[in-house]
Amino acid sequence: MTKNPAVVVLIAVTVAAYLVQGASGDAFELLFALWPLQAASDGHSYFHVWQIVTYAFLHDTHNITHILFNMIGVFMFGAPVERYVGGLKLCACYFAAVITAALTQLIVPPLMGAPPLPTVGASGGVFGLLLAYAVLFPEAKVALLLLPIPLPARIFAALYAAAELFLGVTGTQSGVAHFAHLGGLVGSALVLFAWRRARRAQPGGRTQ
Numbered sequence: 675m676t677k678n679p680a681v682v683v684l685i686a687v688t689v690a691a692y693l694v695q696g697a698s699g700d701a702f703e704l705l706f707a708l709w710p711l712q713a714a715s716d717g718h719s720y721f722h723v724w725q726i727v728t729y730a731f732l733h734d735t736h737n738i739t740h741i742l743f744n745m746i747g748v749f750m751f752g753a754p755v756e757r758y759v760g761g762l763k764l765c766a767c768y769f770a771a772v773i774t775a776a777l778t779q780l781i782v783p784p785l786m787g788a789p790p791l792p793t794v795g796a797s798g799g800v801f802g803l804l805l806a807y808a809v810l811f812p813e814a815k816v817a818l819l820l821l822p823i824p825l826p827a828r829i830f831a832a833l834y835a836a837a838e839l840f841l842g843v844t845g846t847q848s849g850v851a852h853f854a855h856l857g858g859l860v861g862s863a864l865v866l867f868a869w870r871r872a873r874r875a876q877p878g879g880r881t882q
Contacts, residue, residue, distance in 0.1 A: 677756075688733075708779060726772075752768070754810075812828040
């Protein structure tokens with residue numbers, strides 16, 4: 675049996691949702707993508723509260739690299755985190771990041787004058803897993819295709835977060851939810867803080 679059942683289930687459900695999304699088209703996205711709180715260009719509001727979670731299982735069906743890179747991230751950072759803290763805490767970290775990423779996307783871009791467009795993708799959850807990985811394994815080396823130089827996880831996460839903040843503030847790479855990515859870090863940080871407090875409450879214990 676796999677040592678990473680939670681990660682495998684997350685990936686499997688996301689891929690299944692992607693296939694359904696591709697087959698059903700706009701109707702699926704109207705219900706499950708993350709729509710802004712304000713009305714869309716047609717004057718209708720498509721936001722529903724469940725979208726703060728379901729959007730993470732949808733991806734750009736015209737660009738397979740969107741889901742591919744996100745699922746690589748879920749496995750790359752999620753698998754070691756799950757082996758260390760277990761599946762339930764892995765899911766707590768992931769979905770906390772997904773939710774805070776959604777809330778950030780609902781609040782920040784409209785304040786900066788962004789058009790009311792839907793958001794899809796697991797990137798916020800992936801950023802949450804990246805932070806958890808960097809905190810739990812700060813000296814582990816990380817290297818990606820875009821940055822092939824191995825860096826300690828803590829430095830990699832810090833640089834990536836700084837880059838997202840810069841891109842978000844400057845409006846670079848329009849169409850990418852940079853502030854949602856940063857919002858994912860917040861949810862993960864809250865969960866990590868809760869883990870640390872629980873560990874301190876049991877001296878000598880390990881985070882489980």
